[in-house]
Amino acid sequence: NAGVMQNPRHLVRRRGQEARLRCSPMKGHSHVYWYRQLPEEGLKFMVYLQKENIIDESGMPKERFSAEFPKEGPSILRIQQVVRGDSAAYFCASSPEGVPNEKLFFGSGTQLSVL
């Protein structure tokens, strides 16, 4: 049973470009969470999704950031017109049906570097 898969592991973008981060949850998991980690900081919650629905996006910046979890395929975190401050590690986590957050399974993250 494969774990949470994130790709790419490393993504380099120039300012103004778009970044698309992908997350495939564990098989059978229908809850997906995105977190951002800055150096020397903990993980900051961004968004919680279920299939085709955004449940809680209170941690997402209001502009340039969007997330989706379509019926088929991976969850996508999209950052438009990236700026240097977007450079961070972005982690995806998933949890199974039932009580969300009871146990989070994390991917290895995508390190985004904005030049």
Place this chain on the structure above:
Amino acid sequence: AQSVTQPDIHITVSEGASLELRCNYSYGATPYLFWYVQSPGQGLQLLLKYFSGDTLVQGIKGFEAEFKRSQSSFNLRKPSVHWSDAAEYFCALTGGFKTIFGAGTRLFVKA
């Protein structure tokens, strides 16, 4: 407001010595509490969790944690540290849909 505080940014212990990592939380009800470990370049791995019941919980890799409601604490302990335990440790709290993480404590192990 919900929050998790890890007072120690870095801790260094000798191999074989005991370890205690501190975690304090703020939450209006009985929280779900977790400890995760992160190795460099990796995602987080769950060490243990507390939902209810026995306030001393056992986890993987020989770790345990004790929930103390009166002190709003959930400290992580290990009786004898191994060099492979060097990593970053995160305390976390679940409230509603979100899991909130502390800023982490980086553990260094010296020979």
